[in-house]
Amino acid sequence: MVNSANAILKEYKEKLPLFHEQEKILKQELTAAFEKAGLHVAAIESRVKSYESLEGKLRLKGSKYHSLADITDIMGVRVITYYVDDVDRVASLVERLFTVDWENSVDKRKLLEIDSFGYLSLHYICSTPSFPYRFEVQMRTLLQHAWANMDHDTGYKSGVEIPSRYLRSMSRMAGLLELVDEEFSKIHVELADYRRRVQALVASGNLSDVPLDGDSFRSYLELKPFDALNKRIAKMNQAEIQEVPLGQYLTVFKGLGFQNLGDIADLVKEYSEAAFQIACYQIGLTDLDIIASSLGPQDLCIAYVLKKGGGRVGLKYFFDLLNGQSESNASIADMLMEQAADLPFMNQ
Amino acid sequence: MEAKILENNAVITVELIGRLDTAAAQEVSEKLLPLQEKADRTIVLDCSQLNYISSSGLRIFLALRKASAVKGGKVIVKSINDDIRTVFMMTGFLNLFEIEA
Structure with missing residues (x-):
């Protein structure tokens, strides 16, 4: 097993420049696809796993992996959206751009019990014909991202026992963020509907039916x-x-x-x-x-x-x-x- | 016509002295052209000694305003006399600038 871990680390060192190159290409492909679809995302982050992190992973779960290609998160891209609905739009674009390994992909949004709150994110394991290794694409909203970072920072998942009142507070906060996320999304959809209605009224010449506000004035x-x-x-x-x-x-x-x-x-x-x-x-x-x-x-x-x-x-x-x-x-x-x-x- | 540029950290002050007519505009325009690159800062056009402005002068002001809108700075027009204020109003330029007494 030690031998296969060493072989994986050796291959990693050899292929590292290739991963960095592919990281850039992936970001460019995603950026272009979002632009073409008129989708505004908050950020596209990416990283290639560090040697130390890979070494740690192999130490903990080495028996699972026989080659570098078995590890699906050497390279990862994270797309952070403004709205909940946009996560699905991003997912659909990712599905069109890459081949998704459904068996290993996880929709963490569906994993939570109905009475619990916590980490919500969509993780796809993907591949593309021009690159021999799989990679991970994570998709989440800004607030889900905030939660994930806070969660990580508080050591909630570190395995160290945390008093239940803190866990309850964290859970409460997750619920609150989920609610805010959905409200933002609802407002976003309703505003888009309102703008479409105003544009239609302006175009049809029924100007007296259109209240004067920022959106209607812009259309006018x-x-x-x-x-x-x-x-x-x-x-x-x-x-x-x-x-x-x-x-x-x-x-x-x-x-x-x-x-x-x-x-x-x-x-x-x-x-x-x-x-x-x-x-x-x-x-x-x-x-x-x-x-x-x-x-x-x-x-x-x-x-x-x-x-x-x-x-x-x-x-x-x-x-x-x-x-x-x-x-x-x-x-x-x-x-x-x-x-x-x-x-x-x-x-x- | 004279245009003196005084740079002080975040603020660039341009003292305009005399008549900014068509004849003077080209020279002033060339002198102020480099300011378009620095238009992320506050540019104060001190007009306390400016006694006339022509269309060509308005174009110089407008070019600075456009550059500052792109670069995120602002243009303040300071101490304009009543005649120049009237020219600004008559051409629709008055509300395009922050005007200081």
Whole structure:
């Protein structure tokens, strides 16, 4: 038996560079597969068993192994996902990429009794035609990973007797993490459903049915609702339009009392002419040949406040929403109030 | 037109002095180009002595802002006068920068 252990260790030393090379290839293959599937994982970790660890394993269980190929965890990859459901998605991709040795693979999620909590993870023993040795792929969520590390750190499985109250605490914590994991997953699924529904409503044009929030606003911006106005303004001075993020207009529109996407669509429809008049007045006689894509929504909001009779206070409030509270917003409001007197839409 | 760059640990201050018009913009742009590589830091554009900005000047500011968005830094525009603030507002640039008194 000592001879076979020595032979295994010798083979290990010879093949170590091959394992390291394959470790890199595996990580690359998994990363590419996840990317292609649009699956975002928290981490992909890998390691090749150290000589000392292998020596220890052979000392303890040497009789089980006759050659290096009998040992399935010389090389291991661990995929850590954000969500419980993603563990199964990862598993399905791993099944497609490699040949799974089902006899030696373990779904630890199914091993626990219904009334116990603890280590949950999916372990596959895999092989691939281009590499003569089997390897292990572990799949678990971030919280399962946290549990496994804590568990290891506390020496829970070290064989040293631990008072039952600590074991109970550990078990309670495992249960809590399992619950949190499932709740995160549930929220993730529900959010994805909500986003799909919002996207469908936005695409179908039922904008008044879509409440104004971060997700719906993002979907709405994909329709480029301010493009026509920006282009009309830019054309006046042959200006280029610099695309800039418009996310902060969500706070502005909400602050102005808009409830749904239909309210913004109405703003664009009813106030574009007035917004164009503001832009004409301000930059029509200048040689400014660059505007930001935020100019359209900005001038729409100015037109809206002015037409609604918000006056100086309303304008300052709008710029406070947009730029943060500042006294300089008051001087901009003053200037706009002076200009407003000359704007055709204010005199209709 | 003058652009003085003062580096102090995490903050780079650029003092802009004079008129940032089309004629001056190219020289200033070339001088500030290396800052795009350092845009993971805070870049303060001190405009207390800047009395005019043209479209070309706005493009320089915007280039720095884009670089800082990519690299995780920030651009602060400090002490702009009312005329320049108006130009920022008229072009939709006002909310693109953190503006300090």
